[in-house]
Amino acid sequence: MNIYKRLEIRIAGFGGQGVVTVGKILGTAFTVFEGKNSVNSQSYGPESRGGACKSEVIVSDGEINYPHVRRADIFIALSQLALDTYISDLKEGGILIVDPNSVKNVPERRKYDVYEVSTTEIAHKVGGVKFQNCVALGALYPFIKDLIKETSLRKAISESVPANTLKVNMTAFERGKRYIKEHYVIEEN
Amino acid sequence: MKKSLDRYLLQPGVYYLQGSQACIEGAIVAGCRVYGGYPITPATEVMEHAALRLPQVGGRFIQMEDEIASACVLIGATWAGAKAMTATSSPGFSLMQEAISYAIMAETPLVIVNVQRPGPGQGYITASQEDVMQARWGHHGEGSIIALAPASVQEMFELTIEAFNLSEQWRTPVLVMAEEPVAHMRERLVIPPKDDIKIVNRKKPQDVGITPENYLPRSHDIMAPMANWGEGYNVNHVGLVHLEDGNVTKYSPRMHYECISRLQQKIEGNVNKIARVETEFTEGCEHLVVCYGAVSRSSIEAVKEAREERGIEIGFLKLVTLWPFPEAKLREIVGEVDTIFVPEMNLGMMKHPITESLRDRCRRVVSIPSLGILHSPEYILSKIYEELK
Amino acid sequence: MLKYLREEGPSGARLPLILCPGCGSGQVLNFTLQAVDRIILEDHIRKENFVFISGVGCSARLTSHYLNFDSGWTIHGRTLAIATGALLANPALKIIVFTGDGDTGAIGGNHFIHACRRNIDLTILCINNGLYGMTGGQVGPTTSAGTITTTTPYGNTEENFDLCKIAETAGATYVARWTTAHPYQTIRSIMKGIRKKGASFIEILSQCPVHNKTSPVAMLKNLKKNTIRAHKAGESTEGKILIGEFCDLHKPEWNESYQKIIDQFSKEKSK
Numbered sequence: 001m002n003i004y005k006r007l008e009i010r011i012a013g014f015g016g017q018g019v020v021t022v023g024k025i026l027g028t029a030f031t032v033f034e035g036k037n038s039v040n041s042q043s044y045g046p047e048s049r050g051g052a053c054k055s056e057v058i059v060s061d062g063e064i065n066y067p068h069v070r071r072a073d074i075f076i077a078l079s080q081l082a083l084d085t086y087i088s089d090l091k092e093g094g095i096l097i098v099d100p101n102s103v104k105n106v107p108e109r110r111k112y113d114v115y116e117v118s119t120t121e122i123a124h125k126v127g128g129v130k131f132q133n134c135v136a137l138g139a140l141y142p143f144i145k146d147l148i149k150e151t152s153l154r155k156a157i158s159e160s161v162p163a164n165t166l167k168v169n170m171t172a173f174e175r176g177k178r179y180i181k182e183h184y185v186i187e188e189n
Numbered sequence: 190m191k192k193s194l195d196r197y198l199l200q201p202g203v204y205y206l207q208g209s210q211a212c213i214e215g216a217i218v219a220g221c222r223v224y225g226g227y228p229i230t231p232a233t234e235v236m237e238h239a240a241l242r243l244p245q246v247g248g249r250f251i252q253m254e255d256e257i258a259s260a261c262v263l264i265g266a267t268w269a270g271a272k273a274m275t276a277t278s279s280p281g282f283s284l285m286q287e288a289i290s291y292a293i294m295a296e297t298p299l300v301i302v303n304v305q306r307p308g309p310g311q312g313y314i315t316a317s318q319e320d321v322m323q324a325r326w327g328h329h330g331e332g333s334i335i336a337l338a339p340a341s342v343q344e345m346f347e348l349t350i351e352a353f354n355l356s357e358q359w360r361t362p363v364l365v366m367a368e369e370p371v372a373h374m375r376e377r378l379v380i381p382p383k384d385d386i387k388i389v390n391r392k393k394p395q396d397v398g399i400t401p402e403n404y405l406p407r408s409h410d411i412m413a414p415m416a417n418w419g420e421g422y423n424v425n426h427v428g429l430v431h432l433e434d435g436n437v438t439k440y441s442p443r444m445h446y447e448c449i450s451r452l453q454q455k456i457e458g459n460v461n462k463i464a465r466v467e468t469e470f471t472e473g474c475e476h477l478v479v480c481y482g483a484v485s486r487s488s489i490e491a492v493k494e495a496r497e498e499r500g501i502e503i504g505f506l507k508l509v510t511l512w513p514f515p516e517a518k519l520r521e522i523v524g525e526v527d528t529i530f531v532p533e534m535n536l537g538m539m540k541h542p543i544t545e546s547l548r549d550r551c552r553r554v555v556s557i558p559s560l561g562i563l564h565s566p567e568y569i570l571s572k573i574y575e576e577l578k
Numbered sequence: 579m580l581k582y583l584r585e586e587g588p589s590g591a592r593l594p595l596i597l598c599p600g601c602g603s604g605q606v607l608n609f610t611l612q613a614v615d616r617i618i619l620e621d622h623i624r625k626e627n628f629v630f631i632s633g634v635g636c637s638a639r640l641t642s643h644y645l646n647f648d649s650g651w652t653i654h655g656r657t658l659a660i661a662t663g664a665l666l667a668n669p670a671l672k673i674i675v676f677t678g679d680g681d682t683g684a685i686g687g688n689h690f691i692h693a694c695r696r697n698i699d700l701t702i703l704c705i706n707n708g709l710y711g712m713t714g715g716q717v718g719p720t721t722s723a724g725t726i727t728t729t730t731p732y733g734n735t736e737e738n739f740d741l742c743k744i745a746e747t748a749g750a751t752y753v754a755r756w757t758t759a760h761p762y763q764t765i766r767s768i769m770k771g772i773r774k775k776g777a778s779f780i781e782i783l784s785q786c787p788v789h790n791k792t793s794p795v796a797m798l799k800n801l802k803k804n805t806i807r808a809h810k811a812g813e814s815t816e817g818k819i820l821i822g823e824f825c826d827l828h829k830p831e832w833n834e835s836y837q838k839i840i841d842q843f844s845k846e847k848s849k
Contacts, residue, residue, distance in 0.1 A: 024375060027205055027375050027376075028205045028375075031203065031205040031376075031377045032203060032204070032205050035203070037376075037377050038205075038376070038377065039374055039375070039376045040374060040375040040376070041370060041373065041374040041375075042373070043315070064376075065486045065487070065489050065490045065566075066486050066487045066490045066565065066566050067370065067374055067376070067483070067486060067563075068563065068565070070565065070566065070567065197843065222667070223663065223666045223667050225659075225662070225663060225666070244836070244839045244840045244843060245843050247840055247843075247844075249666040249667075249833075249836055249840075251662065251666060253659060253662075253692070254688050254689065254692040255688060257656060257659070258656070258659035258662075258688070258689055258692070259659075261652075261653065261656040261659035261660045261662075261663060261689075262659055262660070262662055262663030262666065263663060264652070264660050264663060265631075265650075265659070265660035265661055265662065265663030265664035265665075265666075265667070266663035266664060266666055266667040267663075267667070268650060268660075268664060268667075269629075269663070269664035269665075269667035269668040269671060270667050270668055271666070271667030271668075273663065273667070287653060288653060288656070291652065291653050405588070417668075418629050418648040418664060418668070418671060419626055419627060419629070419648065419668050419670070419671055420626065421625075421626040422648070423584075423645075423646050423647055423648060423649075424648050424649075425641070425643055425645065425648070425649045425650070425651070426649070426650040426651065426652070427642065427643065427650075427651045428651065428652065428653065429642075429651070431643075432589040433588070433589070434587040434588040434589050435587065435643055436587050436589035436590065436592065436643055437642050437643050437651075438592070438596060438642075438643070439589055439590060
């Protein structure tokens with residue numbers, strides 16, 4: 001993946017799944033710890049919980065003009081509604097990571113490179129569904145490992161989650177990462 | 190005033206902050222030590238960051254009972270010697286207009302950040318540029334004002350500092366017309382070394398050898414030195430038309446005209462020193478996009494693509510300063526063009542002064558409106574291609 | 579007291595005040611300057627620290643351009659918010675606010691109750707003449723029921739505020755009411771209000787001879803006749819207005835409390 005110009009990642013789900021935090025962690029990791037340029041934005045419905053919520057991260061070695069996703073390279077969908085709403089912006093051949101517990105149907109599945117990760121189940125095993133977002137982050141990592149050091153991501157996580165949950169969030173991250181490694185073979189780009 | 194605590198100032202380096210936070214960090218660098226505010230979406234984050242940071246640097250924060258009170262806090266704080274600011278959104282901005290009007294008459298420096306939201310009424314809570322006319326004309330009466338349009342987190346930092354500098358230099362309220370996408374996005378912020386940042390403080394009579402006995406609130410100079418309360422200058426601030434020495438009872442139409450035209454000229458007569466624009470590809474361009482704020486980011490991408498993919502000779506002009514409107518600068522930069530596109534997150538507002546300035550230099554001016562959402566480059570391009578086919 | 583007034587400026591004479599003959603506001607200015615003069619002398623407070631702020635109305639004209647002090651003639655009803663801002667910038671200022679019944683009780687009502695609630699260090703002198711004088715004699719929030727004014731030509735159908743009660747309930751720590759017919763008590767109260775660290779509210783019932791179409795002397799006599807000292811009132815007030823000191827409490831002042839927050843950061847630094 002060529003990061004020089006522009007990498008676009010979108011994470012979406014319903015309010016309360018920690019979607020915004022994932023975007024913030026990624027942005028922090030790329031900007032503060034990797035020295036790249038990144039823009040992170042989010043939008044949600046008015047409800048604090050439920051509704052549709054999305055977070056976007058645009059990363060570049062150069063300048064970033066338009067701060068939102070035009071054609072996402074990677075899309076993480078944690079709810080069916082989120083998938084339905086935003087799938088059309090994912091580029092053909094783009095990486096789609098979904099939680100099969102909530103995302104039952106991926107329209108035009110063959111257009112994308114789909115990976116199913118049970119973030120909710122893994123999170124439960126680690127300590128609770130609220131750690132789902134770090135599981136998702138872990139699952140994302142193998143797809144961007146050529147662009148960002150794992151330590152950068154870990155440092156960003158430690159800055160973005162409450163200190164007393166850091167250990168569990170790191171475990172969640174590890175499990176997500178491991179799940180992808182154990183269930184999929186990722187082509188080196 | 191307490192000396193600022195260096196330890197709590199952000200050191201030079203790379204940060205990853207929200208636009209709202211970058212705004213306050215810029216204010217702190219500029220020397221702002223008083224903030225009075227009221228919560229309103231989508232500007233609340235600016236206020237919350239101020240509440241956190243101001244006492245850390247020896248400043249004072251207060252949440253007031255409404256937006257009117259917030260704007261009034263700035264007036265009193267400035268008169269007592271501090272640099273003061275507030276942030277609000279469109280409905281609150283409407284409430285502040287009387288205070289802004291007063292501050293213009295009393296030549297009172299202050300900074301108001303308006304993280305705009307759509308209207309009218311409660312409207313919505315997302316992207317908007319619908320107050321750009323209110324910025325210039327919302328205050329009752331004559332008198333000009335300065336308004337800036339930040340397009341990035343870096344500009345939220347830099348233009349807030351510039352806003353304070355302009356307000357101190359020209360003794361006027363300055364508006365930072367921000368937008369929700371920029372206020373809420375997180376982006377890289379580079380804080381340069383302290384010595385590289387220019388800070389302007391109000392010219393005081395003590396600095397130019399004027400004693401209390403000789404002090405005139407409005408000297409013959411267009412930039413009257415400003416004494417603070419508490420320094421023995423017996424400063425009397427008024428909102429009525431007045432003579433140079435502050436006398437308010439000897440009314441005459443001539444005194445009235447002189448008093449007001451001085452206020453107007455102070456800003457409008459110095460447009461070239463105050464207003465800034467940024468350009469790309471404008472040399473000999475056939476068409477032009479004129480834009481401001483976050484829309485400039487979508488626009489530059491659209492312009493680059495139109496040039497690369499279809500060979501359209503289209504230029505890009507970004508208004509960093511909305512008011513005073515840089516008509517002369519625009520006429521200097523823009524030669525003969527065919528179509529001027531003006532994408533705005535409103536139904537066409539800055540298109541009016543743009544048209545007024547360049548009507549004789551173009552065949553037509555075309556608005557590209559969008560309400561509640563930032564234009565995507567695709568949307569701007571689709572309109573450009575449609576118009577130019 | 580003339581030393582505190584600006585008689586002349588480069589544009590010519592500023593005195594006499596534009597107030598109507600017999601207006602009580604001039605007396606209030608006199609009382610205030612006497613109080614300030616004594617405080618400067620007795621407490622050794624610099625004259626530079628005093629600031630007078632007013633809003634709009636007859637009361638507000640006192641600061642329009644007559645005073646040889648730092649001052650501000652500001653926005654109708656918003657004086658207390660402006661004064662609050664000044665105190666945030668410089669807590670050492672001694673701010674005296676001239677306001678009126680409309681400036682405080684109508685358009686300024688919200689700022690009035692919050693300034694009291696915050697107990698911020700202000701001396702609020704409310705010159706209450708029971709109507710809107712500057713604009714020609716309209717009804718106000720302190721006009722009694724039944725009164726005929728230009729906007730109640732058939733009689734006022736509303737009840738009026740007791741501004742002192744509002745101040746006390748809202749949290750002001752020194753509240754008093756006097757009249758222009760009680761000069762010495764008023765001067766003493768103003769001194770007390772200035773000296774007090776906190777929100778002091780002093781209502782001064784005042785005469786408007788022009789709109790009441792009554793001679794000032796008659797009005798002053800009425801002020802004396804129709805008021806009764808609070809501690810003398812007993813069970814019945816005999817239909818009179820209570821005057822006197824209503825409360826004198828000690829509570830933390832706004833800037834004092836906020837200073838503690840700032841100090842916690844300086845403390846950390848010096849560790």
